[in-house]
Amino acid sequence: MNIPGYYYDEVKKRYFKITNGSTNELYHNNTIQQLHREEKIMNKPKEPVRSSSKLIYQDQSITNLKLGLSVPNESLLEFEQFCSLSRTCCIDYRHETKFWGNLYIDNDQYIIITDQINRIKLIAVHSIIETGNEISDEVMIADVINAPGPRVNRLSEIINSLGLLPFEILTMSSSDDMLFMNVISESDLDNPQIYQNFILMGQIKKSRHGISEFVKIDRNMDFFKFTMNLSNGEIKKDLQHLFGMNVIEIQQDLYHYKPQVLKPIKRFFITFSKLTKNYLLIGTNVGNIYMLEHEDYKFNAVTKFKLSNKIEKINKIEKIEDYLIISSYKTLIIFNFVSNNKWIFNNHDLIKNLRVTRIFHYFQITLISYKKIRLLNFDISTNKYEIIKDINYTNHNIINLFSIATDKKVVILNQSNSRILIANLSNFESKSFELQISKQKINGIIRIDKDYMLISLKNSDNTSEFQIYQT
Incomplete structure (x- = not known):
């Protein structure tokens, strides 16, 4: 029974009042409206497209949208935007680069990149959009990883x-x-079992001298103090090795790394990390997962999960409420860390990446493999998986991870050395097109701002070229 102003949660079996307050609340009116739209789309009958095996929805016709004969679908509109990408400019850069993500410093957006010698640099997004043919050193923030901090030597x-x-x-x-x-x-080839982990936990803020100068506020001391005070000896030993604490010495509020003879040890290192406002999720090469809770980046609790001896390298973790959605090679695991229950799905192909959305009483999971996109549902009330759709791309190999995965169900993937694939997960329409490049390879794709996309291209001499595309 529908009660106006209330939402019935199928999993919790009770009604909740729909709120108009913070958009972070689970039962906010905007969230409920989006859930209803998603369910309507999922349950809507589909009709085949003429001369094509792909399926679309009748109400998603662009003509009908323009005439006002159907309700606009946000995923379709964004899909159409990306399909009309146009190149605005090319920017030469001296080093080969790899994109890692975004930072927001005083509300300004920056892109994190590394060069071929692993130096971390930041690029100001507004400077990229406004620049001419070359990125100047004033735009770049060089050597973040080796910047001398107040308590630590250069790495x-x-x-x-x-x-x-x-x-x-x-x-x-x-x-x-x-x-x-x-x-x-790692050590040299004579001692291949000797290696060492290190971490960097830092806050990057602007200095008073201008936008091109930054200071790195080192937060490792807080991190190390938290780890040293852990009462669980097993977790403490694990984190000391993963975070490089086995080679540091702390004296009062100072710490330094001390030279010592390292001992051979079984390879044990971090393969996935995700930092959020409340958690740091860490996955390892032996299948262990650590969930560290913090408040304003002051860590106060940690939990270790060992899923199974058969689960090895963790390559992705998503947390939604009391669930962790985890991928490892060809295995997908949904784990409820409150009840300690897990449900395993064995995929036929190697899982390169995944995307998860909560829709009413089930999770909608998109799995990306080398030549396939698979849409999978997991019903929380029955704890069962169901394959909804497989989209095969037999002519082109999807060689990269998710480059962009939007909240509106549009993904952009690197499909070949020069081609990108744009797919709408609401109706599985897709478009693949060649970039305007010559004798180069796509090195990475990242979204900057709402209307721009930055693509890094690798030249034959290991330098890079950035191309900016606008929707």
């Missing part, structure tokens, strides 16, 4: 003192102006 000097090879960045995640990253360094 490169630490690695040299331990006799290790140059480090490799394994994961990097950000939330607002906070940055978490982990790196690993």
Whole structure:
């Protein structure tokens, strides 16, 4: 029975008052309206397109939208926007780059990149859009990872003192102006079992001298103090190794890394990290997951989950309410960390990435493999998986992860060395097109601002070119 002003939650089996307050609330009126739209789309009959095996919905005709004969669908509108991308300019850059994500510093948006020697740099989004043919050093914030902090030596000097090879960045995640990253360094080939993990936990703020100058506020001391005070010896030992605390020495409010002889140890390192406003989620190469809770980045609790001895490298974790949605190779796991129950789905293809949306009493999960996009539902009330749709791309290999996955169910993927694929997950319409490049390869795609997309291209001499596309 529908009661005006109330929403019936199928899982909790009770009514909840629909609110008009914070949009973060689960039963906000905008959220409920979106849920109703999603369910309406999912249950709407479909009709085949003439001379095509793909399916569309009748009310999603652009003509009908313009005539006002149907309700606008946000995913279709955004899909049409991306399908009309046009290149605005090309920007030369001296180094090969890799995109890691975004930072928001005093409400300004910055892109995190690394060059071929693993230096972290930031690019101001507004400067990219306004620039000419080259990114100047004033736009770049160089060597964040090796910037001397108030309590720590340069990471490169630490690695040299331990006799290790140059480090490799394994994961990097950000939330607002906070940055978490982990790196690993190995010994030479004579001692391949000796290696060392390090982390960087920092807050990046503008200095008073101008937009091109930044200071790194080191937060590792808070992190290390939290870890040192853990009462659970097993978790404490794990985190000390994963965070590089096994080679540090703390004296009062100062710490430093001390040279020592490292001992061979089974490879144990972080393979996934995600920093949010309330949690730091960490997955490892042996299937362990650590959920660290914090308030204003002051960590106060940590929980360790070992899902199964058969689960190894964790490559993605999403948290929705009391659930963790996890991928590992060809395995998808939905884990309720309150009841400690898990439900496993074995996929036929390697899971490159996933996207999760909560719709009423089920999770809608999109799995990305090399040549397939799979739409999967998990019913929370029955704890069962159901395959809704498989979209195969047999002619082109999807070689990259999700490059862009919007809240409006549009994804953009790197489909080949020069081609990108745009797919609308509401009706599975897709478009693939070639970029305007020559003798280059797509190195990464990231969305900047609402109307712009930045694509990094790798040149034959290992330098980069940035192309900006506008919707």
